[in-house]
Amino acid sequence: MDHRRHGRSLPELDDRAGSGTELRDEIDQLREAVWSHAVIDQAVGIVMALGGLTPEQGFAVLKDVSHQTDIALCTLAEAVVDWAPSGELPYGIRVCLAGELNKARATPGTQQPPAAAAV
Structure with a gap:
Protein backbone atom coordinates (compact mmCIF):
# COMPACT_ATOMS: atom_id res chain seq x y z
CA MET A 1 0.00 0.00 0.00
CA ASP A 2 1.37 3.42 -0.94
CA HIS A 3 0.98 5.90 1.93
CA ARG A 4 1.74 9.31 0.44
CA ARG A 5 1.04 12.72 1.85
CA HIS A 6 2.56 15.98 0.70
CA GLY A 7 4.76 14.09 -1.75
CA ARG A 8 6.51 12.01 0.91
CA SER A 9 6.11 8.33 1.61
CA LEU A 10 4.85 7.50 5.10
CA PRO A 11 6.51 4.59 6.94
CA GLU A 12 4.64 1.34 6.72
CA LEU A 13 2.95 0.29 9.95
CA ASP A 14 4.68 -3.11 9.70
CA ASP A 15 8.04 -1.32 10.09
CA ARG A 16 6.96 -0.11 13.53
CA ALA A 17 5.21 -3.22 14.78
CA GLY A 18 8.05 -4.16 17.12
CA SER A 19 8.51 -0.70 18.58
CA GLY A 20 5.53 -0.13 20.86
CA THR A 21 7.51 2.32 22.99
CA GLU A 22 8.30 4.46 19.95
CA LEU A 23 4.63 4.49 18.96
CA ARG A 24 3.57 5.50 22.48
CA ASP A 25 6.20 8.27 22.48
CA GLU A 26 4.97 9.53 19.11
CA ILE A 27 1.36 9.49 20.29
CA ASP A 28 2.35 11.44 23.41
CA GLN A 29 4.18 14.00 21.27
CA LEU A 30 1.18 14.37 18.98
CA ARG A 31 -1.17 14.83 21.93
CA GLU A 32 1.13 17.51 23.36
CA VAL A 47 -5.71 38.94 22.46
CA MET A 48 -7.89 39.51 19.39
CA ALA A 49 -10.87 40.40 21.59
CA LEU A 50 -8.80 42.72 23.77
CA GLY A 51 -7.28 44.61 20.88
CA GLY A 52 -9.85 44.35 18.11
CA LEU A 53 -7.22 42.53 16.08
CA THR A 54 -7.16 40.03 13.25
CA PRO A 55 -5.97 36.47 13.98
CA GLU A 56 -2.63 37.26 12.35
CA GLN A 57 -2.18 40.37 14.49
CA GLY A 58 -3.21 38.49 17.64
CA PHE A 59 -0.64 35.79 16.96
CA ALA A 60 2.03 38.39 16.18
CA VAL A 61 1.33 40.15 19.51
CA LEU A 62 1.70 36.87 21.41
CA LYS A 63 4.88 36.00 19.52
CA ASP A 64 6.38 39.45 20.23
CA VAL A 65 5.49 39.27 23.93
CA SER A 66 6.98 35.77 24.09
CA HIS A 67 10.20 37.00 22.52
CA GLN A 68 10.47 40.14 24.68
CA THR A 69 9.75 38.36 27.95
CA ASP A 70 11.80 35.28 27.05
CA ILE A 71 8.81 33.06 27.87
CA ALA A 72 8.01 30.11 25.62
CA LEU A 73 4.97 30.81 23.44
CA CYS A 74 2.94 27.92 24.88
CA THR A 75 3.76 28.95 28.47
CA LEU A 76 2.74 32.53 27.68
CA ALA A 77 -0.46 31.30 26.05
CA GLU A 78 -1.29 29.28 29.19
CA ALA A 79 -0.80 32.41 31.32
CA VAL A 80 -3.10 34.45 29.05
CA VAL A 81 -5.79 31.74 29.04
CA ASP A 82 -5.57 31.41 32.84
CA TRP A 83 -5.74 35.21 33.15
CA ALA A 84 -9.17 35.36 31.51
CA PRO A 85 -11.08 33.75 34.42
CA SER A 86 -8.69 34.66 37.24
CA GLY A 87 -7.86 38.27 36.41
CA GLU A 88 -4.24 37.55 37.38
CA LEU A 89 -1.38 38.01 34.95
CA PRO A 90 2.25 38.48 35.99
CA TYR A 91 3.22 42.16 35.93
CA GLY A 92 6.00 41.81 33.33
CA ILE A 93 3.70 40.00 30.92
CA ARG A 94 0.91 42.50 31.56
CA VAL A 95 3.14 45.51 30.79
CA CYS A 96 4.62 43.93 27.66
CA LEU A 97 1.20 42.78 26.42
CA ALA A 98 -0.27 46.25 26.94
CA GLY A 99 2.57 47.80 24.93
CA GLU A 100 2.24 45.31 22.08
CA LEU A 101 -1.55 45.71 22.02
CA ASN A 102 -1.14 49.48 21.79
CA LYS A 103 1.28 49.06 18.87
CA ALA A 104 -1.05 46.64 17.11
CA ARG A 105 -4.07 48.91 17.65
CA ALA A 106 -2.16 51.77 16.02
CA THR A 107 -1.83 49.71 12.84
CA PRO A 108 -4.07 51.10 10.08
CA GLY A 109 -7.18 49.01 9.53
CA THR A 110 -7.32 47.65 13.08
CA GLN A 111 -10.80 47.78 14.57
CA GLN A 112 -11.19 48.98 18.11
CA PRO A 113 -12.83 46.47 20.45
CA PRO A 114 -16.47 47.16 21.40
CA ALA A 115 -15.50 48.11 24.96
CA ALA A 116 -12.04 49.32 25.84
CA ALA A 117 -10.48 46.48 27.79
CA ALA A 118 -7.83 47.30 30.34
CA VAL A 119 -4.75 45.14 30.30
Whole structure:
Protein backbone atom coordinates (compact mmCIF):
# COMPACT_ATOMS: atom_id res chain seq x y z
CA MET A 1 0.00 0.00 0.00
CA ASP A 2 1.37 3.42 -0.94
CA HIS A 3 0.98 5.90 1.93
CA ARG A 4 1.74 9.31 0.44
CA ARG A 5 1.04 12.72 1.85
CA HIS A 6 2.56 15.98 0.70
CA GLY A 7 4.76 14.09 -1.75
CA ARG A 8 6.51 12.01 0.91
CA SER A 9 6.11 8.33 1.61
CA LEU A 10 4.85 7.50 5.10
CA PRO A 11 6.51 4.59 6.94
CA GLU A 12 4.64 1.34 6.72
CA LEU A 13 2.95 0.29 9.95
CA ASP A 14 4.68 -3.11 9.70
CA ASP A 15 8.04 -1.32 10.09
CA ARG A 16 6.96 -0.11 13.53
CA ALA A 17 5.21 -3.22 14.78
CA GLY A 18 8.05 -4.16 17.12
CA SER A 19 8.51 -0.70 18.58
CA GLY A 20 5.53 -0.13 20.86
CA THR A 21 7.51 2.32 22.99
CA GLU A 22 8.30 4.46 19.95
CA LEU A 23 4.63 4.49 18.96
CA ARG A 24 3.57 5.50 22.48
CA ASP A 25 6.20 8.27 22.48
CA GLU A 26 4.97 9.53 19.11
CA ILE A 27 1.36 9.49 20.29
CA ASP A 28 2.35 11.44 23.41
CA GLN A 29 4.18 14.00 21.27
CA LEU A 30 1.18 14.37 18.98
CA ARG A 31 -1.17 14.83 21.93
CA GLU A 32 1.13 17.51 23.36
CA ALA A 33 1.28 19.28 20.00
CA VAL A 34 -2.52 19.29 19.64
CA TRP A 35 -2.94 20.57 23.21
CA SER A 36 -0.30 23.31 22.73
CA HIS A 37 -1.91 24.42 19.48
CA ALA A 38 -5.32 24.63 21.16
CA VAL A 39 -3.98 26.73 24.06
CA ILE A 40 -2.19 29.09 21.68
CA ASP A 41 -5.36 29.45 19.59
CA GLN A 42 -7.36 30.30 22.73
CA ALA A 43 -4.79 32.92 23.75
CA VAL A 44 -4.84 34.42 20.25
CA GLY A 45 -8.62 34.74 20.56
CA ILE A 46 -8.31 36.54 23.88
CA VAL A 47 -5.71 38.94 22.46
CA MET A 48 -7.89 39.51 19.39
CA ALA A 49 -10.87 40.40 21.59
CA LEU A 50 -8.80 42.72 23.77
CA GLY A 51 -7.28 44.61 20.88
CA GLY A 52 -9.85 44.35 18.11
CA LEU A 53 -7.22 42.53 16.08
CA THR A 54 -7.16 40.03 13.25
CA PRO A 55 -5.97 36.47 13.98
CA GLU A 56 -2.63 37.26 12.35
CA GLN A 57 -2.18 40.37 14.49
CA GLY A 58 -3.21 38.49 17.64
CA PHE A 59 -0.64 35.79 16.96
CA ALA A 60 2.03 38.39 16.18
CA VAL A 61 1.33 40.15 19.51
CA LEU A 62 1.70 36.87 21.41
CA LYS A 63 4.88 36.00 19.52
CA ASP A 64 6.38 39.45 20.23
CA VAL A 65 5.49 39.27 23.93
CA SER A 66 6.98 35.77 24.09
CA HIS A 67 10.20 37.00 22.52
CA GLN A 68 10.47 40.14 24.68
CA THR A 69 9.75 38.36 27.95
CA ASP A 70 11.80 35.28 27.05
CA ILE A 71 8.81 33.06 27.87
CA ALA A 72 8.01 30.11 25.62
CA LEU A 73 4.97 30.81 23.44
CA CYS A 74 2.94 27.92 24.88
CA THR A 75 3.76 28.95 28.47
CA LEU A 76 2.74 32.53 27.68
CA ALA A 77 -0.46 31.30 26.05
CA GLU A 78 -1.29 29.28 29.19
CA ALA A 79 -0.80 32.41 31.32
CA VAL A 80 -3.10 34.45 29.05
CA VAL A 81 -5.79 31.74 29.04
CA ASP A 82 -5.57 31.41 32.84
CA TRP A 83 -5.74 35.21 33.15
CA ALA A 84 -9.17 35.36 31.51
CA PRO A 85 -11.08 33.75 34.42
CA SER A 86 -8.69 34.66 37.24
CA GLY A 87 -7.86 38.27 36.41
CA GLU A 88 -4.24 37.55 37.38
CA LEU A 89 -1.38 38.01 34.95
CA PRO A 90 2.25 38.48 35.99
CA TYR A 91 3.22 42.16 35.93
CA GLY A 92 6.00 41.81 33.33
CA ILE A 93 3.70 40.00 30.92
CA ARG A 94 0.91 42.50 31.56
CA VAL A 95 3.14 45.51 30.79
CA CYS A 96 4.62 43.93 27.66
CA LEU A 97 1.20 42.78 26.42
CA ALA A 98 -0.27 46.25 26.94
CA GLY A 99 2.57 47.80 24.93
CA GLU A 100 2.24 45.31 22.08
CA LEU A 101 -1.55 45.71 22.02
CA ASN A 102 -1.14 49.48 21.79
CA LYS A 103 1.28 49.06 18.87
CA ALA A 104 -1.05 46.64 17.11
CA ARG A 105 -4.07 48.91 17.65
CA ALA A 106 -2.16 51.77 16.02
CA THR A 107 -1.83 49.71 12.84
CA PRO A 108 -4.07 51.10 10.08
CA GLY A 109 -7.18 49.01 9.53
CA THR A 110 -7.32 47.65 13.08
CA GLN A 111 -10.80 47.78 14.57
CA GLN A 112 -11.19 48.98 18.11
CA PRO A 113 -12.83 46.47 20.45
CA PRO A 114 -16.47 47.16 21.40
CA ALA A 115 -15.50 48.11 24.96
CA ALA A 116 -12.04 49.32 25.84
CA ALA A 117 -10.48 46.48 27.79
CA ALA A 118 -7.83 47.30 30.34
CA VAL A 119 -4.75 45.14 30.30
